[in-house]
Amino acid sequence: MTSIPVIAIFDIGKTNKKFFLINEYYKIVLERTTAFAETTDDDGDPCEDVAMMKQWVADTLHDALSQKKFDIQAINFSTYGASFVHLDKNNEVTAPLCNYLKDFPEDLKQEFYSKHGGEARIAQETASPVLGNLNSGMQLYRIKYRKPELFDRIKYSLHLPQYLNHLVTGKYYSDITSIGCHTQLWDFKKNTYHDWVYQEHIDRILAPIFPSDKVDVLEIEGHPRAVGVGLHDSSAALIPYLANFAEPFVLISTGTWCISLNPFNNNVLTPDELTKDCLCYMEYHGRPVKASRLFAGNEHEQQTKRLAAHFDKPGFYYKLVAYDPDLVPSAQAVTTNGADQPLLKQSAFVDRDLNTFKTYEEAYHCLIADIMQQQKASTDLAIQDTQVKRIFVDGGFSKNPIYMNLLAKAFPHFEVYAASVAQATAIGAALAIHKYWNNKPLPADMIELKYYAVAQNIEI
Incomplete structure (x- = not known):
């Protein structure tokens, strides 16, 4: 054999x-x-x-x-x-x-x-x-x-x-x-x-x-x-994207933290950016990757528990909520100006009276809209004046149609994709030394993409 x-x-x-x-x-x-x-x-x-x-x-x-x-x-x-x-x-x-x-x-x-x-x-x-x-x-x-x-x-x-x-x-x-x-x-x-x-x-x-x-x-x-x-895991997880895409992009890696990684931003970090939790990672060739962090995954976890208790729903109920564009205007109407909110603190939703919402679905759309204000500000810090026209999202929020549709609305001049790489960190560590063990070309299906369009408000 x-x-x-x-x-x-x-x-x-x-x-x-x-x-x-x-x-x-x-x-x-x-x-x-x-x-x-x-x-x-x-x-x-x-x-x-x-x-x-x-x-x-x-x-x-x-x-x-x-x-x-x-x-x-x-x-x-x-x-x-x-x-x-x-x-x-x-x-x-x-x-x-x-x-x-x-x-x-x-x-x-x-x-x-x-x-x-x-x-x-x-x-x-x-x-x-x-x-x-x-x-x-x-x-x-x-x-x-x-x-x-x-x-x-x-x-x-x-x-x-x-x-x-x-x-x-x-x-x-x-x-x-x-x-x-x-x-x-x-x-x-x-x-x-x-x-x-x-x-x-x-x-x-x-x-x-x-x-x-x-x-x-x-x-x-x-x-x-x-x-x-060996590699640091955040740098390893970026490698499949660097290996597959030559055009400038930002990767929003979502989990407990939502980290916006821009390998195409060479601007020096300013003191103001550092106070807003910007930093640089180092990619595996030794080039700095400008990044901004948001504690949005943690907030989402805490607030969905609050919603479940208030509306008497199971903790996972948010996973069953479909994107409804008709709920977005009402969510945005009760959303305060993002500039008034500290970027790296909790969003406006933490202070909202849940009694003002008729349904879990309406409240959940508002939660994601509030988080999106923070996400827009955070990701803008990573994009700045670079030539980025694509945003990839991996991790938990990439599977959330409300988050993804609102992200597409927040960045109407960008191509927004939900991206998925099975075990991206491990795949990245393998790719880093590809030429020493593998003489085959990189497969084209390594990253699964779902495109989110603004005009139709639907996933294609």
């Missing part, structure tokens, strides 16, 4: 840990998912269980390599960001993986910014809003000053994707997609680590940077295999 050539991808989320085998046509031929119970760090706060993850990676890869049905040509990794694994000189994990939601000490924060030029300057030069532990560089600063004995033990601090690479290759690398994503480590103008990293000698525990689109070829269980360095 001829074995199927595949690439193996580890895709590590905060909740679910996934493993995929993907064939040369970018179809998933094997998928495994698990979840780990959290452990606690040395302060008693919840954190990732790195030991359990390490064992799962080893067992899963060994099992996949032993299956004669598949010929694993390459391996790559994608994970959530803002997370370091700290290794000592014996290659042992020497500290817990800090949860990026952990509170950052206010006094240490003030000390850092007063020493290194202030919040506004650091944020602008590193294209990173001030986010505490979500600025993963601040985790290293905290270790240096609050746990100096640990800092002295660290040989390398590896971002989580590169730790997974280390588990397979034994090598120590850094990767630009992790370094360049709201870490406050990278100076986007100088295209090197920020001065504070050198001044604090943080650079000594950061491994050499390895290109995100290159591989090491190593013998693993008796056969040579190409191993990628």
